[in-house]
Amino acid sequence: MDKTKLLDKLGADKEDRLLLAKVLDRAEQARIRNIPSSTDFLSPQQRVMAQELLRMAGTPENAYVALGGYEGAERTILLFLPDWLEAEDAESQSPLRFLRASFRREYHLTHRDFLGSLMGMGIVREKVGDILVGEDEADLIVLDSVASFLLESWISAGRAKLTVSEIPGEYLHIPQVRCEEMRDTVSSLRLDAVASTGFRLARGKAAALIESGKVQVNWRECTKPDHLLAEGDTVSARGFGKFELTEVGGTTKKGRISIVVKRFI
Template sequence: PKHAFIPGYEGAVRTVLVFLPDYLELSQLYQDEISPISVIRATYASSAKQPGHRDFLGSLMGLGIKRETIGDILVGKNSCDIVIMKEILPFLLSNFESAGQVKLSVSVIPYDEIIIPEQKYKLITDTVASLRLDSIVASGFSVSREKAASAIKAGFVSLQYQECNKADKTVTEGDIISVRGMGKIELLEIGNKSRKGRIFISIKRYF
């Protein structure tokens, strides 16, 4: 069946799978009467202390909002665009008034006006014994393999946006790995092997 993951912008992390009837085109998914998602923009005074992702998410959780109804939180300069399930839109327009100690002004914006902030990252080159998940996590976050394995076992690690508790899971080129409390990395490139049989890799670590 015809389907799509939305929102469809490059780098979208939290997406919704939507199936469409034959009479609808993918381009119609973002029409207000059809789309299951909405986008809100929270703005605040330029003189205010810049709230971060954690501030916005914490405020939403404090309102009793379920995490699964909140998509990407895109923090920019003096504003933050948040993708949400449409069902919570009326509640947020009435009740989402602050992030941290900063007062917000919240409004609905069209999907095509989303501001996607440029992601900053550090490029890491390394060699690993294998492409196991625990090995890539250890390399990307500069922690021991034991600590990486513990985080995986505890359910703190997501591979391609799905929780993965298998330390020996093979990671492939282009895979995204998120670790709670540490951040996000991407296995950018898998190279050749060294003389000692180790694998050359390149990793993006996002900030």
């Protein structure tokens, strides 16, 4: 099946078609030239679409790895492996580099400050992975193609002056994920029922949010309130954050199902 037909079958919209076409190009480059080839950074949603597209194209799962610089990274690249490169050695061919931007803590810089500064310098989002912000420094994972430019030219974010240096990947300061655990009982594992708990909404409002197209299950849009969730599923919604259904327990005497939800703060 050619590239256009694959993209049509996937149902990719205009915004994602170019990105996904590049994913196929990188996979083909690694296969034909037998060299490592990688995508730009992908969001979780884009990664799910890319992996589905590769499956449809007949690319085996062991032909590539997802790399984000650290375990649990949200934004990752896909690195396609030539015959001579094993998955466990993929990081040796990774185009990822690690930068630390230090600043005076009284400026209280946020993720938005750093991202805005980078965009203002003409750095597109696809060249930058996760931005890990601390009290007086931010660690960034970036592609090799923009690292040298940032080391030489990035001097400020918000109102703060920056001191930018390169660090080894193992020195990344990874902020602790903040979350809260909620226990509840639901009438069923329908998406609207569990989302009512996870997003702290009335069930009717949760259903309306789902039908509006703003909710994703495991990074795929889901507009069906009656979609059944399973233990381990992640649900996210624009403007409401995300949660994980971490545990599905037994049924109470009244026929309700006990659940545990981990809501990310």
